[in-house]
Amino acid sequence: MKYDIAIIGAGIVGLATALKIKEKSPDKKVLIIDKENDVAAHQTGHNSGVIHSGLYYKPGSLKATNCITGYKMLVDFCEKNEVPYDICGKVVVATSKEEIPVLNGLFTRGIANGLDGLKMLDKDEIKEYEPHVAGLEGFWVPQTGIVDYSVVSQKMKTLLKQTDTIFALGSKVTNIKITSTEVNIIAGGEEYQSAQLINCAGLHSDKIAEMTGDNPGIKIIPFRGEYYTLKPEKEYLVKNLVYPVPDVELPFLGVHFTRMQRGGVEAGPNAVLAYKREGYKKTDISLPELFETLAWPGFQKVIKSFWKMGMGEFYRSYSKSAFTKALQKLIPEIVADDLVKGASGVRAQACDRDGGLLDDFLIHQTDRVINVLNAPSPAATSALSIGESVAALALK
Ligand SMILES: Cc1cc2nc3c(=O)[nH]c(=O)nc-3n(C[C@H](O)[C@H](O)[C@H](O)COP(=O)(O)OP(=O)(O)OC[C@H]3O[C@@H](n4cnc5c(N)ncnc54)[C@H](O)[C@@H]3O)c2cc1C
Secondary structure, three states: OEEEEEEEOOOHHHHHHHHHHHHHOOOOOEEEEOOOOOOOOOHHHOOOOEEOOOOOOOOOOHHHHHHHHHHHHHHHHHHHHOOOEEOOOEEEEEOOOOHHHHHHHHHHHHHHOOOOOOEEEEHHHHHHHOOOOOOOEEEEEOOOEEEOHHHHHHHHHHHHHHOOOEEEOOOOEEEEEEOOOOEEEEEOOEEEEEEEEEEOOHHHHHHHHHHOOOOOOEEEEEEEEEEEEEOHHHHHHOOOEEEEOOOOOOOOOOOEEEEOOOOOEEEEOOOEEOOOOOOOOOOOOOHHHHHHHHHOHHHHHHHHHHHHHHHHHHHHHHOHHHHHHHHHOOOOOOOHHHEEEEEEEEEEEEEEOOOOEOOOOEEEEEOOEEEEEEOOOOHHHHHHHHHHHHHHHHHO
């Protein structure tokens, strides 16, 4: 069979894109290819499960606009499809005087991004929301919520199957040829023909783009994020979500506490270089992939700029007591014994040649191909909105 649109990647971005294509154009023949045997096997199934409000992002950026629209679409999707979620709100807290101007800037940005009901909190008011959190000042974000993105993705898969979308799971894409009339995709030993291709391959999106002949000038750098879990008898320390003031130079939000939709409370994620694109354990190493990362001129500049912060993250990754110390800034009464090693996830963060860790989503279109090249957090929250834009590009 020849397809109208083939999508590589059955993470939440690929699935949401397929849903939007079928919503707008039900007759299109859509194929979703993934190398894993089920959906949501990588970033989508290994994240914090937060429905982001759109607080952090530069007003007008793709992250800001897609997060705010995607948030509403996601909540609507969960309502319609009986996917459990909880808009529980979160507190962001400054724990040192130096962080207060950044906290205030973030509050102003939230208002600029259209968030209602943000409320500045002094240190006593913080305790009304989170009794065990110590901060000098903070604010309350009522819109933030939690959901299990694996559950969302399974629901999307079920809906797509009802629309006759074909899934080729367990099929790794190894080669792509583009002719004047079609795209030929070799995956799992089969050859698929499609009029168009959409690349939503997350940690491998740059590799897939290269296979299509696109050279967008970025490399995906894998940053592992490790979590600890609070012991059940210590879960009372966190009511909902507790976030620090982030480092504005970096596209990561800092180690936070998250009550999970599936139960339990996680603390994390940190951000350390993964030695393999899907390297969930410290011992996962791929020498060719590591060499490729280290040889990328942009990454060498990242090391020069952020080596001090990187060393700190690396140290905390190996030392539970150092990780605990970082958490104690938010909740002083936490001790190492309250924490059990949890899961981890790997972020696909695009880095350009000049050492910029791309701050915004990046979508690059060439003849017959749309490459989604930078879709880190909050892309799970934003997926339905990103999917709508990508579907519109494909159907134009
Ligand atoms: C630690 C962590 C915490 C996060 N927390 C949040 C959060 O709280 N809220 C939020 O909104 N976002 C969060 N994010 C970001 C969010 O998870 C991602 O932005 C989102 O899941 C990206 O989805 P995706 O579909 O682009 O990628 P993925 O989910 O990674 O999917 C890509 C798919 O492509 C497939 N693939 C790759 N190469 C090939 C190939 N050659 N052939 C076939 N298939 C291939 C992979 O198997 C994979 O299934 C977090 C991410 C991480 C890692």
